[in-house]
Amino acid sequence: MIDQVRPTDLDAWLAAQGGNGLVLDVREAPELRAASVAPAGFEVVAIPMNEIPARLAELDADRPVACLCHHGARSQRVAMFLAHNGFEHVANIVGGIDAWSLERDCAVPRY
Numbered sequence: 001m002i003d004q005v006r007p008t009d010l011d012a013w014l015a016a017q018g019g020n021g022l023v024l025d026v027r028e029a030p031e032l033r034a035a036s037v038a039p040a041g042f043e044v045v046a047i048p049m050n051e052i053p054a055r056l057a058e059l060d061a062d063r064p065v066a067c068l069c070h071h072g073a074r075s076q077r078v079a080m081f082l083a084h085n086g087f088e089h090v091a092n093i094v095g096g097i098d099a100w101s102l103e104r105d106c107a108v109p110r111y
Helices: 007-016 029-034 049-058 073-084 096-103
Strands: 003-005 022-025 043-046 065-068 090-093
Touching: 003 007, 007 065, 007 090, 007 096, 049 073, 065 073, 065 096, 073 090, 090 096
Parallel strands: 003 090, 022 043, 022 065, 065 090
Antiparallel strands: none
16 A cells, blocks of 8 residues: 655654655656646656656665656655565655645745
């Protein structure tokens, strides 16, 4: 089962996983230009959802990974894919960057 984490609860989830977390932004380049998350106690890596299988080796399966998209559907699919490929500490950021803007950082534009 994939953990479902609200943007406001991300720090607590990462801490519970041992820290050194990664937010994996799976949105497309135009979406990243519209709005992006600033690293704050975690690293942010952007790999579009469709590129994840080919670029899986770029990610560390031992590191906690929280997946992010626009509203949470694509990131859920990526989180499931990662879990099926040996990633043990995976979460979906519920509501995506839209919820991030509403709940965690209002400076992040909504689109």
